[in-house]
Amino acid sequence: MIDTATKIAAGLERAFVAQGFAEPNVEALRAAADVSLRTLYKYTPSRGEMVLAALEHRHARYIAHVFDDLPSPGPAALESVIIKIGEWMSQEAERGCLFHAAVAASPRDARLHDLLRRHKSDVAKRAAIAADLADRENDIAVIIEGLTQSWPLLQNEAVTSTLSLARLLRR
Template sequence: MLKEQIAASLEQAFSELGFAEPSVAQLKAACGVSLRTLYKHYPSKEDMIVAALEHRHQRYLNFLLDNSPQAGLEATQHVFNKLKQWMEDYAPHGCMSMNAIAAFPEHNIINQTVKAHKEDVRQFLGKQSLREDLATQLFLVHEGVSSAWPVLGEEALNSAQQTVLRLLKED
C-alpha cells in the first residue's frame, strides 16, 4: 500500500514539476516519506519516474473507462470527451509520458514503459470503438490532441471529435 501511495505522489510531483527539475529531496518531500523509505521502494530517480508513469497509466485507463457506454461509436466519443477532461485537469502541459521521453531520450526502461503505455492506449481505442482495424488511426488522433493541447486547447479536441466521427462513419 505504501509503495502505491509513493507512486501516486511521484506521479503528481512529476506532473507538476517536470522530470529534469525536481531533486530527490523534493520528491521525498512530495511523497511525505523519509529518504530511506523512498529509496527502499524506488532506488533511483529513474525508478521513481517509471513508477510514476506506470501509476499514471493505470489511472488514465480507469479514467477513460469511467461511466463509459458499451463499445462502439458512443464509447469512442466518450474516450475523447474524457481526454478533454484529463488534459484540463491533469495534463495541461501535454502528455506526461512524452515529456518523460523528452527528458530521458536514452533511458531504455523509461522508453519501454512509455511505449507499453502507448501500445495499450492504441489497443484500448481499437476495442472501445469495435474497430481494431482503425486502432492506429484513432490512436494518432488521440495523440494529436494530447500533443496539441498546450497550444490549441479545446480546438484540438473539437477537430479530433469531428475526425473520429468521420472515420468511424465512413466504413
C-alpha cells in the first residue's frame, strides 16, 4: 500500500503528462490524485506545490528505472543507461522531458529551475559513475540531454546516435 503523499504525486504526475501544465484545473488534478480536495490541498497547498510533487515523484521513478540493475561500472553500464533512457522516453515521455515542459510553462519559477538543474545533475552524475567516467560528467550530461531533447523527432534513432557518441568518450 502506498502512502497518501505518493498516491497524490503519482496522480498529479499522470495528469500533467496527459494534459500539460496549463490545462488541468484543480478538479481534474483532484480527480487524477483520487483524493478529496481537502486532502489534495493538505499535501499540496498550491498549484506550484502540485507541480513540484509530481516532478519529485517522476524524478524518483526515472532514477529507479534508469539506474537500477546496471552492469558493473564501465562501457556496458553506460550503454544500459542510454537504452533505459530510450525505453523511458518511449513509454513515459514521448513528447519530451516533463521537467523542461514545467519550466517552459512557468519560466519565472525559481523552484522549477532548481528542480530541473538537480534532476539533470543527478542523472549526469549517476551516469558518469556508472560509466566509470566521473571526469566526463558534463560530456555525459550533454549526450543524455541530446537524447531526451531529440527523442520527439528521432525516437529510436536518437538512442542509436547517443550510443555512438557515448562510445567516443572512451577514446
